[in-house]
Amino acid sequence: MTIPFFESALTRLPRLGFGTWPMQGAACQAAVESALGLGYRHIDTAEMYGNEAAVGAAINASGLRRDEVYLTTKVWWDKPQGDAFRRGFDACLDRLAQPYVDLLLVHWPSPQLDLPSVLAAQARILAEGRARAVGVANFPLGLLRAAVEAKIAPIACLQVEHHVYLSQQRLLDYTRAQGIVLTSYTPVAKGQVLDDPVIRGIAEKHGATPAQVALAWLLAMPGVAAIPKAASPARQRENLAATELVLDADDLAALAALPKGRRLVNPGFAPDWAA
Numbered sequence: 001m002t003i004p005f006f007e008s009a010l011t012r013l014p015r016l017g018f019g020t021w022p023m024q025g026a027a028c029q030a031a032v033e034s035a036l037g038l039g040y041r042h043i044d045t046a047e048m049y050g051n052e053a054a055v056g057a058a059i060n061a062s063g064l065r066r067d068e069v070y071l072t073t074k075v076w077w078d079k080p081q082g083d084a085f086r087r088g089f090d091a092c093l094d095r096l097a098q099p100y101v102d103l104l105l106v107h108w109p110s111p112q113l114d115l116p117s118v119l120a121a122q123a124r125i126l127a128e129g130r131a132r133a134v135g136v137a138n139f140p141l142g143l144l145r146a147a148v149e150a151k152i153a154p155i156a157c158l159q160v161e162h163h164v165y166l167s168q169q170r171l172l173d174y175t176r177a178q179g180i181v182l183t184s185y186t187p188v189a190k191g192q193v194l195d196d197p198v199i200r201g202i203a204e205k206h207g208a209t210p211a212q213v214a215l216a217w218l219l220a221m222p223g224v225a226a227i228p229k230a231a232s233p234a235r236q237r238e239n240l241a242a243t244e245l246v247l248d249a250d251d252l253a254a255l256a257a258l259p260k261g262r263r264l265v266n267p268g269f270a271p272d273w274a275a
C-alpha cells in the first residue's frame with residue numbers, strides 16, 4: 001500500500017495521517033506504535049491533547065528514523081503572543097523528546113491573537129531548525145490571508161474540520177492557489193458516516209466501508225490531507241486501505257450532493273467562520 005504525498009516548496013507530507021486526540025498515556029503510545037507498524041508515517045498531536053510524551057515515546061520505540069515520520073504539533077490558543085507561544089513550543093519539544101517537529105501549528109486563533117508576534121516566533125523556530133514547517137489551524141479565510149500576506153513566516157499548512165458533511169471550498173480555493181496543504185480533521189465525521197445510506201451504498205458497490213469512502217472522498221481532492229483517529233489496529237488498517245479506493249464520477253456526485261453545513265467542532269472560543 002502506498003500513501004500518496006503532498007509536496008510543496010515548504011513541506012512534504014503523507015496525505016493520510018493519524019490523529020491522536022483524545023488518546024492518552026499508554027493507550028495512546030500503543031495506538032501510535034501500532035499505526036507506525038502498519039505504515040502510517042504522519043502523526044498529529046498537540047499541546048492540548050496531553051499526549052505528546054506518549055506520541056514521542058511511540059516514535060522513539062518504533063525503530064524508524066526520525067526523518068521517516070512526519071510529526072505535527074500545535075501550541076494552544078492561550079498563548080496568543082510570540083514569547084508565550086515560543087515557551088509553549090519549547091515545552092512541546094521537551095514532552096515529545098524530539099529534536100524537531102515537521103510542522104508547528106497555531107491551534108486556534110485567540111481573540112487576543114497578536115498575529116505578527118506569533119508569526120515572528122514561528123519564523124525564529126523555523127530558523128533554529130526546531131520546526132521544519134509552520135502553519136495554522138482553525139483560521140477563517142480572512143485571518144489565513146492576513147497570516148500569508150504578512151510574509152513573516154511561510155504558511156505551509158491550514159488544518160481545519162473537513163468531511164463529507166462540511167464543505168471547505170472557499171478555503172480550498174485559496175490554499176490551492178497558495179500551495180498550502182489543507183489538512184482535514186474529523187475526516188470520518190467522528191463516525192457519523194457509518195450509518196449514512198448514501199455512503200453505505202457507495203461502500204457496498206466497491207466492497208469497501210463507509211469510513212473508507214469518506215476518506216477516499218477527501219483524498220480525491222488535490223491539495224488535501226486527512227488525519228483520521230482510530231484506536232484499534234483493525235480500524236487503523238481499514239483507514240489506511242482507503243488510499244487504494246478509487247471513487248467514480250457517480251460516487252463523487254452523490255457525495256457532493258450531501259448537505260455540507262454540519263460542523264462538529266465549534267467550541268465557544270471558535271472564530272467567526274465566515275470572517
Ligand SMILES: NC(=O)c1ccc[n+]([C@@H]2O[C@H](COP(=O)([O-])OP(=O)(O)OC[C@H]3O[C@@H](n4cnc5c(N)ncnc54)[C@H](OP(=O)(O)O)[C@@H]3O)[C@@H](O)[C@H]2O)c1
Pocket residue numbers: 018019020021022044045107137138159160184185186187188189190191194211212227228229230231232235238239265
Ligand atoms: N486542529 C484541531 O483543532 C483539531 C480538532 C479535532 C481533531 N483534530 C485532529 O484530527 C484527528 C481526527 O479527528 P477526530 O478524532 O475528531 O474525528 P474522526 O477521525 O473523524 O473520528 C474519530 C472517531 O471515528 C471512529 N473511527 C475512525 N475510523 C473508523 C472506522 N474505520 N470505522 C468506524 N469508526 C471509525 C473512531 O473510533 P475509535 O474510537 O475506535 O478510535 C473515533 O471514535 C484528531 O485525533 C486530532 O488529531 C484536530
